[in-house]
């Protein structure tokens with residue numbers, strides 16, 4: 001079913017999905033997030049074998065992106081009241097399973113919204129079962145199970161095991177079923193999302209854990225969800241997971257469960273990063289090129305207020321250069337450069353490893369005014385942007401049918417201070 005070709009990242013770039021980087025920067029300003037819709041559509045197509053593709057919108061939740069996902073038949077996750085409202089605003093409806101509220105807790109607002117819009121719920125704690133059951137007797141729920149082990153590309157993204165706060169501990173299923181019975185709640189599905197960076201060996205353990213858990217719950221199970229965590233390569237050293245094998249492991253699990261229960265069990269997948277990461281680019285402008293001792297710095301007008309992953313996780317993003325005069329960056333001399341932002345914080349460096357160690361990157365030499373593009377920035381990019389240093393958040397543009405379309409205005413100073421008051 002799938003694109004399993006390792007990526008080639010070039011450090012020189014002229015266009016994004018056929019649109020000139022210089023023109024995009026001139027029309028919309030910088031820093032600018034640009035999403036290529038076609039890439040999202042391809043990633044959706046890669047997953048067609050699953051019964052449902054449920055987008056974890058936290059990866060990139062702009063309304064236009066959600067709307068286009070919906071038009072492609074993708075359903076959606078909501079992890080907060082805000083995400084429920086976003087899904088509704090993008091045209092998803094309640095009453096079925098188009099939106100699933102999946103979280104470890106209900107706050108008052110999210111529980112009210114779940115009830116008001118009759119949304120499906122995936123419970124990440126036993127308390128949620130009773131809290132929902134008391135307000136909606138006879139409810140169906142799915143349970144997020146923590147199988148007792150996890151996997152993630154960093155401690156902060158590992159979502160299984162004892163250290164993780166996520167899900168219902170695998171040995172408490174029986175207790176949860178009794179709780180569910182008390183409130184007339186039926187457990188109709190199970191879910192496991194154990195972290196980003198899935199490898200196949202590990203996956204077979206997850207599938208076994210899912211099978212054991214589902215057999216323990218029994219015949220009320222109608223769906224299982226493989227969760228998210230499908231990797232995308234951020235460097236040439238990384239690659240995609242073999243999706244055929246990934247699917248086949250889950251499909252075998254599903255088939256065994258279908259046989260055991262005597263009815264078809266549906267298989268869902270719940271990707272965030274996989275659908276949106278590669279579609280996104282952050283275009284920034286080089287504002288200073290300076291030497292500090294042996295280090296050459298390219299300082300951009302975008303910082304960790306725009307893209308936090310390098311600072312938060314030491315995440316590696318491919319970086320490319322587009323000269324302001326439209327010439328070919330590949331013709332420029334190659335240099336070893338540190339790429340950083342404008343924030344008053346020495347950690348504001350895009351080329352760093354986990355632990356904050358500053359790295360150099362081989363890039364075409366830059367001049368002030370050139371553009372630097374942080375690539376694979378479509379997941380956990382804009383959504384983690386902040387107003388730190390009173391920076392306004394970037395604009396977002398989506399490229400669709402060869403047209404760049406503005407999908408979020410650049411913030412203004414008025415947006416920044418909205419709600420602030422100076423008392424007499």
Ligand SMILES: *Cc1c(COP(=O)(O)O)cnc(C)c1O
Pocket residue numbers: 056058059077102193195196197227228229230270271272273274379
């Ligand atoms: C974040 C999250 C996902 C998506 O994770 P990715 O690594 O982006 O695929 C899926 N399901 C749940 C419950 C999540 O919290």
